[in-house]
Amino acid sequence: MIIHNVMEDLIYNEVNKMFDEAEKNKEKWFTCSCMQCRLDTMCYVLNRVKPRYIKSGRGLAHFLKLEESEKNQIMTDITTLIIEGMHKVLATRRPHKEIITAKSAN
Numbered sequence: 001m002i003i004h005n006v007m008e009d010l011i012y013n014e015v016n017k018m019f020d021e022a023e024k025n026k027e028k029w030f031t032c033s034c035m036q037c038r039l040d041t042m043c044y045v046l047n048r049v050k051p052r053y054i055k056s057g058r059g060l061a062h063f064l065k066l067e068e069s070e071k072n073q074i075m076t077d078i079t080t081l082i083i084e085g086m087h088k089v090l091a092t093r094r095p096h097k098e099i100i101t102a103k104s105a106n
Helices: 006-024 035-046 057-064 068-091
Strands: none
Touching: 006 035, 006 068, 035 068
């Protein structure tokens, strides 16, 4: 059985979108757009939202059928956490090293 947290996909897409927008708008507080900072922000948000696990396409269909008010609240909460996470991650001065993946380690 394979299970999946649908919040991961949603947050991954939203974080990348917001990093791209901040970079495009040249926000004064925006200092870095590297993958490490993006992933740190994703982890920050995922650790603060309720997971939504599914095990089938039917579960995904059920998740997508949420009422509009619930969808809006989820997106508002996620957006708020992304902005908070971006500010915290980008305010932390640290060396940026290339992220080593399992493939590149071989």
